[in-house]
Amino acid sequence: MIFILPFVYILLMAVKTKQEAALFLFAWPSEWRAWENLVEVVQTRNYMLLLAYFNSTVITLGAVTLLVIFGAMVGYVLQRRRSPWNRVVYVFLLIGLMVPPAVVPTIWVLQNLGLFKTIHGMILIQVAYGLSFAVLLYRSFIASIPRALDEAAIIDGARPWQVFFRVILPLLKPVTVTLIVVQSVAIFNDFTNPLYYLPGRENVTVQLTLFNFQSQFQSQYNLLFMNILLVTIPPLLVFVFCNRQIVAGMTSGGVKG
Amino acid sequence: MSSVVLSDLCKSFGAIDVIRGVDLVIEPGEFCVFVGPSGCGKSTLLRLIAGLEEATSGTIRIDGKDVTDAEPSARGIAMVFQNYALYPHLTVRDNIGFGLSLARRPKAEIRARVEAAAEALQLTHLLDRKPKELSGGQRQRVAIGRAIVRDPKVFLFDEPLSNLDAALRAQMRIELSDLHRKLGATMIYVTHDQVEAMTMADKIVVLNGGRIEQVGSPITLYDTPASPFVAGFIGSPRMNLYDGRAVGESCATYGIRPEHLKLTDMAPRWRGTVRHVERLGADTVIHLDVPDLGDMVVRADGDRNPPIGSMLGISPLPGREHRFP
Numbered sequence: 001m002i003f004i005l006p007f008v009y010i011l012l013m014a015v016k017t018k019q020e021a022a023l024f025l026f027a028w029p030s031e032w033r034a035w036e037n038l039v040e041v042v043q044t045r046n047y048m049l050l051l052a053y054f055n056s057t058v059i060t061l062g063a064v065t066l067l068v069i070f071g072a073m074v075g076y077v078l079q080r081r082r083s084p085w086n087r088v089v090y091v092f093l094l095i096g097l098m099v100p101p102a103v104v105p106t107i108w109v110l111q112n113l114g115l116f117k118t119i120h121g122m123i124l125i126q127v128a129y130g131l132s133f134a135v136l137l138y139r140s141f142i143a144s145i146p147r148a149l150d151e152a153a154i155i156d157g158a159r160p161w162q163v164f165f166r167v168i169l170p171l172l173k174p175v176t177v178t179l180i181v182v183q184s185v186a187i188f189n190d191f192t193n194p195l196y197y198l199p200g201r202e203n204v205t206v207q208l209t210l211f212n213f214q215s216q217f218q219s220q221y222n223l224l225f226m227n228i229l230l231v232t233i234p235p236l237l238v239f240v241f242c243n244r245q246i247v248a249g250m251t252s253g254g255v256k257g
Numbered sequence: 258m259s260s261v262v263l264s265d266l267c268k269s270f271g272a273i274d275v276i277r278g279v280d281l282v283i284e285p286g287e288f289c290v291f292v293g294p295s296g297c298g299k300s301t302l303l304r305l306i307a308g309l310e311e312a313t314s315g316t317i318r319i320d321g322k323d324v325t326d327a328e329p330s331a332r333g334i335a336m337v338f339q340n341y342a343l344y345p346h347l348t349v350r351d352n353i354g355f356g357l358s359l360a361r362r363p364k365a366e367i368r369a370r371v372e373a374a375a376e377a378l379q380l381t382h383l384l385d386r387k388p389k390e391l392s393g394g395q396r397q398r399v400a401i402g403r404a405i406v407r408d409p410k411v412f413l414f415d416e417p418l419s420n421l422d423a424a425l426r427a428q429m430r431i432e433l434s435d436l437h438r439k440l441g442a443t444m445i446y447v448t449h450d451q452v453e454a455m456t457m458a459d460k461i462v463v464l465n466g467g468r469i470e471q472v473g474s475p476i477t478l479y480d481t482p483a484s485p486f487v488a489g490f491i492g493s494p495r496m497n498l499y500d501g502r503a504v505g506e507s508c509a510t511y512g513i514r515p516e517h518l519k520l521t522d523m524a525p526r527w528r529g530t531v532r533h534v535e536r537l538g539a540d541t542v543i544h545l546d547v548p549d550l551g552d553m554v555v556r557a558d559g560d561r562n563p564p565i566g567s568m569l570g571i572s573p574l575p576g577r578e579h580r581f582p
């Protein structure tokens with residue numbers, strides 16, 4: 001109930017008229033203006049919201065894909081290979097998990113690489129921020145997969161990359177689903193990082209539209225809430241559809257032979 | 258059919274020498290069993306042959322070819338693991354055909370070969386199940402099917418039956434022996450179960466501390482063990498072993514098997530007090546306390562049931578005593 005109430009409030013506000021919304025009451029709208037409000041929000045500033053959706057989707061898809069692949073690969077190598085470098089990598093991972101990122105130097109690095117204000121630069125930033133978590137998550141899960149499985153595949157004639165893609169990666173599905181959900185929601189909803197690293201009108205992300213629109217919709221709270229509603233829907237869908245798999249992924253202990 | 262020849266094979270993990278100079282010839286088509294106490298290096302030796310561990314020194318030849326540094330898949334071997342190591346996400350069909358699909362064989366050929374292997378192991382009705390929907394014995398069959406389908410020169414088994422219950426183990430023992438006869442392939446089998454070793458092997462290799470203690474046919478090892486270690490390891494209940502001086506012999510160690518002792522009142526060599534009696538039906542295993550020697554185990558007829566604490570006379574059968582220098 002506590003989770004649903006704000007949603008209901010947003011929903012109600014989003015379909016009201018301008019005058020009614022300005023009252024901020026938790027009341028039934030006298031007039032349903034859902035479609036009109038929707039069209040108006042989408043059309044604002046030259047269809048900025050659609051562009052934002054596109055950008056956010058590209059960033060989320062790109063970053064999550066890279067996170068899954070690199071996270072699983074690094075986690076695999078880290079867990080299976082015994083080498084003195086493991087410790088070094090491990091320390092770096094922990095640092096990556098604990099030390100907050102410094103914004104200004106990062107921007108400076110991005111500028112030097114020519115990645116500042118670009119979508120792929122943003123993707124790399126998100127990957128960098130999420131990778132430690134992904135690697136540690138995968139590493140601990142891979143530890144529960146018996147090594148004999150790798151060896152059986154090697155004897156069956158699998159090259160190292162085949163062992164990974166055809167035996168290990170499919171077994172990581174529960175973690176992968178969890179990671180995809182958690183990270184895609186986080187990246188899609190991210191506000192500050194795009195604000196720092198992705199300025200520019202053509203680069204807006206969904207969360208930034210809120211920021212931009214807030215000034216414009218000052219007296220039109222119905223539209224602001226319609227915007228909020230639209231921004232909230234995709235993560236909500238992900239959660240609704242993947243809920244069961246997330247729980248499965250978080251509780252499953254691993255693989256029994 | 259291929260031979261496997263190990264010469265002066267050594268393996269160390271860091272400072273620990275696990276395999277310390279093994280020389281062994283396994284003839285083509287032979288069923289060779291490695292036995293030994295836990296931690297003596299049986300699995301390590303098998304994994305060296307498989308190519309899962311790298312030899313520190315020495316050479317491995319399969320079918321006359323030096324494969325010491327070859328990839329596992331290039332050695333013509335197949336391996337069955339103790340915990341089956343089936344791919345949990347694949348069906349039985351895909352598990353068995355995994356190696357063939359990696360080798361990019363045509364779909365029709367994979368199908369035919371998988372089905373032939375499944376047929377031989379009575380797995381046909383299970384082909385579309387996942388490993389977790391199978392019983393232990395069925396999983397083990399799938400693992401064997403995965404080995405068969407690769408048509409290897411040498412089969413390697415690492416304690417394949419140790420996770421099964423006693424009845425199933427006895428059945429699988431027979432099935433494996435049949436399979437060996439049918440395929441005629443060279444098989445190397447690791448176990449610590451000496452019944453498996455005695456019943457299945459053409460040749461038993463007894464390992465101790467990373468070295469070969471003795472090699473021979475089961476009967477050779479039973480009749481003429483080369484050392485007290487082998488004598489104690491082969492045969493059940495295990496051989497009674499005593500210090501030579503305690504029994505009035507000139508050798509260092511004197512051994513006599515429980516089944517080669519007879520209970521007698523006519524001028525017995527030893528007398529002992531009955532401490533414990535195990536009635537197995539077909540025979541009775543009697544544990545006695547013999548003054549100056551300690552424990553002595555005698556295997557007697559099934560109808561013997563001496564009361565605990567009674568005094569019995571024991572004599573060795575002539576020609577069945579073992580004297581180790």
Ligand SMILES: Nc1ncnc2c1ncn2[C@@H]1O[C@H](COP(=O)(O)OP(=O)(O)OP(=O)(O)O)[C@@H](O)[C@H]1O
Binds near residue numbers: 270294295296299301
């Ligand atoms: N990867 C490894 N690193 C270090 N030591 C190892 C490794 N593998 C095995 N050993 C050591 O080598 C010795 C022999 O191990 P191995 O597994 O071959 O024994 P085993 O004869 O198969 O015993 P069991 O009957 O218990 O299976 C053991 O002392 C073990 O601790």
Ligand SMILES: [Mg+2]
Binds near residue numbers: 299300301
């Ligand atoms: Mg072992």
